[in-house]
Amino acid sequence: MAPARYVGELIFSLARYLGDLALLAAETIRGIFHGQVRPRLVVQQIYEVGFRSQLVVLITGAFTGAVFATQTYFQFHRLQMDTAVGPVVSVSMFRELGPVLCGLMVAGRVGAAMSAEIGTMKVTEQLDALRALAVHPVDYLVIPRFLAMLVSMPLLVAECIGVGILAAYLLTTQVLGVSEAYYLHNMLHFTGGRDVAMGLIKGMVFGVVIVFVSCHQGLVAREGAVGVGRATTEAVVNGSLCILVVNFFLTMTLNIFFPAGK
Amino acid sequence: MTEHAHPREIIAVENLVQTIGGQEILRGFSLKVYEGETLVLLGRSGGGKSVFLRHLIGLMQPVSGTVKVDNRSISGLRERELADVRRGMGMLFQNGALFDSMSVADNVAFPLRERGETNEAIVTSKVAEALQMVDLHGHQAKMPVNLSGGMRKRVALARALINQPRCMLYDEPTAGLDPIVADSIDVLIRRLQRKLGVTSIVVTHDMKSTFAIADHVALLHEGRCYFYGTCDQLRASTDPVIRDFVEGRSHEQP
16 A cells, blocks of 8 residues: 555656646746746846856767767777768767757756755745735746746757767867768768757757746745755756656657658 | 724735644734824734735735735735735835845835836936935945845835835834834834825834834734734733733743
């Protein structure tokens, strides 16, 4: 009986959590349709979440591309398929590695900051002060972050993919001695707009996931500093897990519209 | 009771019940506040005074009972529907609740900008005027973290007053302040009432402050309104609960 009860409670709390996220998303959309967009805050958030995340994302992309190219080369070299490294790295970076790794890094950097900031505001009554001043906390805090992520995430993912492919190209052609012309030809031949679209759509969806998970953790934070710490940890863990789970379903769905290969 | 001398009820609370963490904090609390008066709500720490105050501006929704502001029930209203009610009210939180990412000037200017004031010259002049009123002119550039407790409260007061609310809610406005700053807050509350006709509801357990500012006093005891009357009626009461509170007696032996 005990395991069944445990599973039941787990399912119930998961359903409630997803319901809370859906309500937050609905309130955000409602706020946008009510014209509660503050352009100054959106620009400020684009700077915070987009511009300032670039270094983390570029390093992630570059080293992922480089190490993936190296491992692929070691395997393909035995089969005399050296020039196939280009398309494998390129397609993988566009369709999976770029958006997922960029999403995980942003969930760590930006998600933690969002939940900590909003959580601190919650436990120090600043959210109540906003409400008392007739300002909806979702309008003031969540909408600018949501819009900033919609703009920033695809660009960050594009940067991550771009720098990953560049690092792989340089390593494979300049260090491992693969022909530049064949590498580029094969890469461009097997990589198409469908791969680019998949990467950017995934990036945008992951951005939305990060915003709602992190802001929700901040908005429900309790019990002072301990509560804010817990909210921050949960924002990063839940955000990362959600990205991995959502990625699976997105891959299956998007593959219908943007099938891999020609 | 002097209700008939007052023109109009601005706030009417009936049978308010609120439970927090399984404990019933308010057990059918009823109270009326009249336009232009200063009502002081007394009660022991942890007795539910702040919880009551939060219901008046819709920050909490009652388990049962009704809260009416200007004859309109605000119980059960959604967050966005409460905005109109809140625009006519101001609230001073116990610790100020200043936005710690903004300077003093930006904190005070916040309500103005949120209501669409884009002329920065007007904003600057109104902020200076509001800070002058709380005796903090010249501190515009400071951040909240660099302010003392008293200064934080006065900045929060300037922020709450800048849009000239008709009704002000004060949560322990003089708690933790030195007697001189506490007196200046009392004087300010009185001045706002006299000059601008602001209705004030003050939650406190500071008896000196109570006698300095109150038109009416209510005592919250065990979740209900135990006493309602004027300062003179409070002083004259022989009820042991009221006497203990007014004279600060715990009956504990040293």
